Amino acid sequence: MPKRSNGTFGKPLNTKPSSSVGTPRKLRSGRDPKTNAYRLIHGHADRWKDLYVDRLGDFLLIQSPQPLTDPQLEAAIKWKGTLKIKGVYYKKLNRMVQRSNTTSASPRIIMGLEAPDEFEVMENGLKYRLSLKQGYSTGLFLDMRENRQRILSNHIEPGFAVFNLPPGTATVLNAFSYTCSFSVCAARTGATTINLDLSRKYLDWGRENFLLNQVNPKDHDFIYGDALEWMKRLAKRGERHDLVILDPPTFSRSKQSGVFLAKRDYSSLTKAAAPLVRNGGMLLACCNAAGLSNAKFREEVRRGIRGSGRKIVEAFSAIQPPDFPVTKTEPAYLKASWLRLD
Numbered sequence: 001m002p003k004r005s006n007g008t009f010g011k012p013l014n015t016k017p018s019s020s021v022g023t024p025r026k027l028r029s030g031r032d033p034k035t036n037a038y039r040l041i042h043g044h045a046d047r048w049k050d051l052y053v054d055r056l057g058d059f060l061l062i063q064s065p066q067p068l069t070d071p072q073l074e075a076a077i078k079w080k081g082t083l084k085i086k087g088v089y090y091k092k093l094n095r096m097v098q099r100s101n102t103t104s105a106s107p108r109i110i111m112g113l114e115a116p117d118e119f120e121v122m123e124n125g126l127k128y129r130l131s132l133k134q135g136y137s138t139g140l141f142l143d144m145r146e147n148r149q150r151i152l153s154n155h156i157e158p159g160f161a162v163f164n165l166p167p168g169t170a171t172v173l174n175a176f177s178y179t180c181s182f183s184v185c186a187a188r189t190g191a192t193t194i195n196l197d198l199s200r201k202y203l204d205w206g207r208e209n210f211l212l213n214q215v216n217p218k219d220h221d222f223i224y225g226d227a228l229e230w231m232k233r234l235a236k237r238g239e240r241h242d243l244v245i246l247d248p249p250t251f252s253r254s255k256q257s258g259v260f261l262a263k264r265d266y267s268s269l270t271k272a273a274a275p276l277v278r279n280g281g282m283l284l285a286c287c288n289a290a291g292l293s294n295a296k297f298r299e300e301v302r303r304g305i306r307g308s309g310r311k312i313v314e315a316f317s318a319i320q321p322p323d324f325p326v327t328k329t330e331p332a333y334l335k336a337s338w339l340r341l342d
């Protein structure tokens with residue numbers, strides 16, 4: 001049995017307020033001087049059904065499945081003025097992202113100045129490189145801000161640290177690392193990171209994010225390849241890490257391990273990752289598949305860990321940050337479980 005009365009691991013995802021990095025009001029008004037990338041409008045919860053607006057530094061990114069209506073455009077003009085935004089982009093919300101090519105998936109400018117090909121935003125005092133010209137994703141998943149902060153501050157909740165060893169000695173395996181934002185936070189605490197991704201472009205982008213934050217990427221590993229395949233290989237070598245991060249896409253296909261479906265395969269993924277966590281180390285298991293309920297996700301994660309012969313001794317389930325509010329109409333989609341393993 002976990003020591004921490006299950007943290008929130010055995011309860012519904014949104015029953016416990018997370019140790020918030022900033023109140024929504026603060027974030028939304030842009031008055032947190034350390035963060036200028038956040039969700040401004042989150043659909044129904046903000047009384048704008050099907051409308052999602054992100055502030056990305058000097059730019060706004062508006063997403064909707066439909067072309068913008070006049071009231072939405074008027075509101076965008078107002079937000080642009082209030083937040084002193086340089087340019088406003090629109091992207092059609094597409095649930096079939098993997099079928100879109102880069103150009104058709106990229107947002108298009110609808111107001112003001114075009115963004116440079118690459119620009120920087122700030123989050124919790126760290127810098128990240130973003131682009132509105134590289135397809136569907138911009139380079140930073142804003143809904144993970146609080147989990148990044150948990151790594152950066154080595155604080156999950158009172159009495160529950162990410163790393164329980166002297167600063168600078170931890171090692172982190174970040175599978176599905178994308179642009180390595182989790183690793184940037186870990187590296188800033190002095191940890192050494194290994195980043196695994198099936199995209200060379202994203203790993204290079206990750207190296208740039210390291211440099212932006214005065215961390216030498218040469219002191220870290222960036223491995224191009226299939227995460228499942230590599231985790232098996234690393235486990236065979238006897239590697240153990242203080243933190244292993246799993247944040248796979250909902251769907252992926254690789255030559256080595258074929259199709260990965262988060263909904264179907266999360267327990268095998270956890271089973272492959274658990275042996276890489278040192279005794280007393282942490283597994284961060286994340287999933288944004290809306291079709292996988294939180295209860296089912298936790299069941300799958302537990303099953304994988306049990307199957308690997310490991311035990312959860314401390315657990316915490318993070319909720320969506322305040323700028324991604326959860327309502328009955330738009331239930332939580334993000335699942336992130338912090339699990340200390342023995």
Ligand SMILES: C[S@@+](CC[C@H](N)C(=O)[O-])C[C@H]1O[C@@H](n2cnc3c(N)ncnc32)[C@H](O)[C@@H]1O
Binds near residue numbers: 140177196
């Ligand atoms: C949801 S993103 C990860 C987001 C990241 N953890 C973050 O917070 O910035 C998924 C990433 O997994 C990568 N990916 C997809 N299939 C993969 C596979 N089989 N092995 C390794 N990486 C994979 C994609 O290239 C993408 O960068």
